Amino acid sequence: MVLTKIENPIVMEHAHIYPFSLGIAGQRQSFWDGLRLFWLEEVVDIWHEILGTAQGTERLVNTMMLDCTSHRAWGAALFAFKFEKISEDKRQMNLKFYWLPRRTMEPQMTLSKEEFLKSPEIPSERSLGPGFLQFFTVRTGQTIKSGDIITLYTLGSNH
Structure with a gap:
């Protein structure tokens, strides 16, 4: 629904915004430490206050509705959203969609600090994801591009 505007409940799923793995106790601290590399400490502290509870990621505030194909692609990190703005009444938010380049890594390979902090190359107007995956807005048939x-x-909201 969020991405493709499909409204058929049979194919709609709740997708985690923050990863489900955040709820796994042994991985929580490394997740928050990683966020602090990119975000102000105060911002991460607010997120931690919301999601660092016993419920972890299993809260409605941490979900968005996606169709099943988009949900699988989201879980595989094939695309990302970049925050743009929120309306004054906080009833709508604009995000930019980006296909992410596919990176192959050995199962136990770790990135160096330089590799981890390097900005990814994300081409604009890219309409195909990995494996020729494409998304469309069902109301208009328009291809969703980076x-x-x-x-x-x-x-x-009435939308």
Whole structure:
């Protein structure tokens, strides 16, 4: 629903925004430490306050609705959203969609600090994901490309 605007409940799924693995006790601290490399400590502290509870990621505030194909692609990190802006009334948020380049790594391989901190190369206007995966807005048939704005609405909005 968020991405493709499909409204058929049979193919809609709740997708975690923050990864489900955050809920695994042994992985929590490394996740928060990793976020602090990219975000201000105060911002990460707010997120930690929301998701660092016993419920972890299993909260409604940490979900968005995606169709099943988009959900699988989201879980495999084939695309990402970049925050753009939120409306004054906080009822809608604009995100930019980006296909992510596929990176192959050995199962136990770790990145060096330099590799980890290197900005990824994400081409704009790319319409194909890995394996020729494509998304469309079902209402218009328009292909969703890297750089396109995706608008999220809160419940109760008329969209």
